[in-house]
C-alpha cells in the first residue's frame with residue numbers, strides 16, 4: 153500500500169445506527185489526532201452526524217454502495233475502510249472487492265456466515281496479492297469469543313507451556329437490545345437460506361469458514377438441548393450467536409497454522425443458573441433455537457415480524473446502551489484435563505451497540521496504526537490483530553480480559 157494515503161480511516165455508513173456510534177467513539181477517543189473521514193450515501197445526514205460530533209474538520213464523502221467505480225475510488229484514498237453498511241450480503245460486496253484490489257485494510261460487523269463464505273471464496277487471493285487485511289466480525293460477534301479464546305490460550309501457554317485442546321465459552325449475564333440493521337441482516341440470511349439449499353448445507357458444516365481442504369475436525373454442530381455444565385456447575389442452553397462465533401474461532405486456529413492443534417475443540421453456550429428454574433430456562437432456550445429457523449424460514453412470518461421489530465436506523469436508547477453489559481467465561485483445558493484455566497471477558501455497555509461500536513472503532517485504528525505481522529488476506533480478529541487489539545479494547549473500549 154502507498155504510504156501516502158489521504159486518510160487513515162474512512163468510516164462507511166456513518167449515518168446508520170451503529171455507524172454514528174462508531175463515529176462518536178472515534179471522535180471522543182482520538183479527537184483531532186486521527187485523520188479520518190465519514191462516508192455514506194446521504195450528504196445531509198452525514199452533515200447532521202458531523203454537527204453532533206462538533207468537529208467541522210471531518211471530511212464527508214458521498215457514494216452509493218452499488219457503484220463499483222465509486223467504491224474503488226473510496227478504497228484508494230484510505231489505509232482502512234471501516235464499514236457498518238449492512239445487510240452485507242446485499243450491500244457489502246463491491247466495497248470489499250474494491251479494498252481487496254486496492255490493498256486497503258478493511259473491517260466490518262457482519263455475522264452473515266454465508267456472505268463470509270462467499271468473500272473468502274472470491275477475494276482471498278486478491279487480498280493476498282494486494283496486501284489488504286480484510287477482517288469480518290469485528291463486533292460482539294465475534295470479538296469477545298475470538299479474542300476470549302486467544303486470551304485464555306495465552307494464559308494456558310504462560311502457565312503450562314502448552315495450549316488447551318478444548319475451550320468451552322459460556323455467555324453469562326448480558327443486557328441490551330437489537331437494531332433494525334441487525335434484524336434486517338438476520339432476515340436476509342433466513343431468506344437466502346430458505347431459497348438456496350446450498351447455503352443451508354454450508355451452515356451445517358461447523359468448519360465452513362476454514363480454508364478449502366481444511367473444513368473438517370472433531371467438533372459437531374451446536375447442541376440444541378439443555379445441558380448441565382460440570383465446569384461451571386450451571387445449566388446451559390444454546391447461544392444464538394454460537395453458529396457464527398464458533399466458526400470464526402475455528403478459522404482463527406486454522407489461519408494461525410493450528411497452534412492449538414488440529415483436534416482443538418470449541419463450543420459456546422449460554423449459562424442460565426443452577427436451580428430448577430434455570431433448568432426450565434435452558435430447556436426453553438433450546439426449544440426456541442430448534443423452532444426459530446423453520447418459523448423464520450416462512451416469508452409471511454418474516455413480513456409480519458418486520459412490522460413490529462425495530463426498523464433500519466432504530467435501536468436501543470442511549471440509557472439502554474449505558475446500562476447494558478455482557479460477560480463471557482472461558483474454560484480451557486489440556487487433553488487429559490489435568491491442566492486448566494478459567495478466564496472472563498466482560499464489557500461495560502450493551503454488547504450489540506455500545507460495546508460493538510467501540511470494538512469496531514478500535515479494530516479500525518488497530519489496522520491503521522499497529523504493527524501487525526499478517527500479510528494480505530481474509531482474516532479473523534484474533535488471527536489479524538491478536539494482542540494488539542486486546543490491548544486497545546482494554547485501554548479504550550471498556551472491555552476487560554481477566555483470569556479467574
Ligand SMILES: NC(=O)c1ccc[n+]([C@@H]2O[C@H](COP(=O)([O-])OP(=O)(O)OC[C@H]3O[C@@H](n4cnc5c(N)ncnc54)[C@H](OP(=O)(O)O)[C@@H]3O)[C@@H](O)[C@H]2O)c1
Nearest residue numbers: 167168169170217238261291292293331333334337464465
Ligand atoms: N456484529 C455485531 O455484533 C453487530 C452489531 C450491530 C450491528 N451489526 C450489523 O451492522 C449492520 C448495520 O446495522 P445498523 O443497525 O447500524 O443499520 P442501519 O441503522 O440500518 O444503518 C445502515 C447504514 O447503511 C447505509 N446504507 C444502506 N444502503 C446503502 C447504500 N446503498 N449505499 C450506501 N449506504 C447505504 C445507511 O445509510 P442511510 O443512513 O442513508 O440510510 C446506514 O448508514 C447490520 O448488518 C448489522 O447486522 C452487527
